[in-house]
Amino acid sequence: MKKADVVVLGGLSGITAGISCRRHYPDKKIILIRKEGTVLIPCGIPYIYGTVGGPENNVIPDGLLESNGIELIRGEAIEVDREKKTVVMKGGEIIGYEKLVFATGSVPLVPPIPGIDKENVYPVKKEFEYLSEVHSHMNMVKDLVIIGGGFIGMEFADECRKGRNINVTVVEAMPHCLQAAMDNEYCEEAQAKLEETGVGILVNQTVEAILGKKKVTGVKLSSGKELKADMIILGIGALPNTDLAKKAGLELGFRNTIKVDRYMQTYTDPDIFACGDCAEKQSFFDGRPTGVMLASIATSEARIAGANLFSPTHQNCGAISVFSTVINGRAFGVAGLTERCANQMRAKIVIGTAEAPDTHPGGMPNSCHTKVKLIFAKDTGVIMGGSICGGKPVGEMTNVLSACIMHRMTADDIVKFQMGTHPALTSSPIMYPIVNAACKAVIPLKASA
Ligand SMILES: Cc1cc2nc3c(=O)[nH]c(=O)nc-3n(C[C@H](O)[C@H](O)[C@H](O)COP(=O)(O)OP(=O)(O)OC[C@H]3O[C@@H](n4cnc5c(N)ncnc54)[C@H](O)[C@@H]3O)c2cc1C
Incomplete structure (x- = not known):
């Protein structure tokens, strides 16, 4: 029987947990077990169908395991x-462990729509061979319907028309695409950017049935309308992959995720840890369980789990929820709460907004107009969230907001923020929109104190 000090089951967060363990415990023998031969960069999956040109250009290199002295065993536990x-x-192989990490991730949610099992209906699985098949098939398609206007659906819609002359329609049940992630004004802008590319968007509509004999030929919408479709992509969410954990007797919690404490140690077994989409998450803001699944959270949890395996080192502060996306060249990012989420939590808030070009002067080549919206708690002035849209810097600006949120900075603190600026790289120091949005919030915050 093979034996290791640490056995990790998983992909993205599994690799991260293994590397974290190696950094903290250089002498431990670590084995990573994973089902897939090749592991994809999950967030890059939509780009397989456009920008990067194929699944082979979107893989996490196994060299990362080799260089960290982690043995890889391919196969299913x-x-x-x-x-x-x-x-x-x-x-049949048996592998012994001293510590075990579950990083078994998630699988796509497949709703019980009549006809869902027809040929050419594809949930977004994170599997190399499967996505290669979708890629070859997409080159023969004329009418593609994407069910779900979340960031996966929107990114797929934007990408799959690149180099292909196909009709693409996104069907979204809510009044706006991206509504679960962003405030309305940002959703509207993202939708308009996608529509500029020729993609059709139908909101307030659900797919009631998938039509066709063996293969899909169309969809029937809740409005009664029918759309032609020879391929369907399903992007409506994911479920934690926790059957193995359940079979092992580990306690499951919110939406069947593995119950873990702040050290990512399972409630049930001190020698078993869990991280990533399969692990239970609490909101950073109110401590309640949250179903958000993001690579940012998964890898943070993995670093914590890996470090804590043999001695408690880091604690999880809860899920802030930071993400960014890009639609037809315009970037959108959110860290923490949107105005909608804050209102749903009945938080009393003050909002500060600011806009500026992301170069100075704004006439620099490739300059993009940037909009920032910050949400502060009315009683304390502490930042609870921020939304940004603009050009490429939005990705890292959103991350700056996440750091401000994590460290519970107030509007006052952000006013004093010393940002590095450069004409070609950032907004002007006079107009820096994160700081200016905070400056604007300080006045109403003072008035309400
Ligand atoms: C299309 C798409 C785009 C996304 N874009 C973004 C983005 O831009 N930003 C962002 O933050 N998040 C994004 N996400 C979410 C992000 O991909 C997930 O949060 C992340 O993949 C979670 O990582 P994980 O390691 O927990 O799980 P997974 O990535 O699901 O990995 C789990 C791994 O465990 C393996 N495994 C499971 N069971 C077993 C077993 N029994 N034996 C062996 N191996 C097993 C699986 O095969 C898989 O390799 C996106 C997701 C998708 C689907």
Whole structure:
């Protein structure tokens, strides 16, 4: 029987947990078990169908494992025996562990729509061979319907028309695409950017049935309208992949995620940790369980889990929820709460907004107009969230907001923020929109104090 100090089950967050463990415990023997031969960069999946040109250009290199002295075993773990501290592989191999990390991720949600099992209906699985098949098939398609206008659906819609002359329609149940992630004004701008590319968007509509005999030929909408479709992409969410954890007797919590404490240690077994989409998450803001699944959260949890395996080192502060996307060249990012979420939590808030070009002068080549909206708690002035749209800097500006949120900075603190600026790289120091949005919020915050 093979044996290791640490066995990790998983992909993206599994690799991160393994690397974190290696940094903290240089002498431990680490094995990573993963089902896939090749592991994809999950967030890059939509770009396989346009910008990067194929799944082979969107992989996490296994060199990362080699350079960190982590042994890779390809195959599916089908059983965990907690008494014997072993993992049983599908092929019968048994691997012993001292510490085990579940990073088994999530699988796409497949709704029970009549006809969902027809040919050419594709949930977005994070599997290389499967996505290669979708890629070859997409080159023969004329009418593509994307069910779900979240960031996965929107990114797919934007990408799959690149180099292909196909009709693409996004069907979204809510009044706006991206509504679960962004405030209305940002959703409207993102939708308009996508529509500029020729993609059709139908909101307030659900797909009631998938039509066709063996293969899909169309969809029937809640309005009664029918749309032609020879391919369907499903992008409506994901479910934690926790069947193996359940079979091993680990306690599951919110929406069947593995119950973990702040050290990412499972409630049930001190020698088993969990991280990523399969692990339960609490909101940074109110401590309530949240179903948000993002690579930013998964890898943060993985670094915490890996560090804590043999001695408590880091604690999880909860899910802030930071993400960014780009639609037809315009970037959108949100860190923490949107105005809609803050209102749903009945938080009393003050909002500050600012706009500026992301170069100075704004006439520099490739300058983009940037809009920032910050949300502060009315009683304390602490930042609770921020939304940004603009050019490429939006990705990192959103990350700056996440740091401000994590450290509970107030509007006052952000006013004093010393940002580095450069004409070609940032907004002007006079107009820096994160700072100016905070400056604008300080006045109403003072008035309400
Ligand atoms: C299309 C798409 C785009 C996305 N874009 C973004 C983005 O831009 N930003 C962002 O923050 N998030 C994004 N996400 C979400 C992000 O991808 C997930 O949060 C992230 O992949 C979670 O990582 P994970 O390691 O927990 O799980 P996963 O990535 O699901 O990995 C789990 C791994 O475990 C393996 N595994 C499972 N069970 C077993 C077993 N029994 N034996 C062996 N191996 C097993 C699986 O095969 C898989 O390789 C996107 C997701 C998708 C689908």
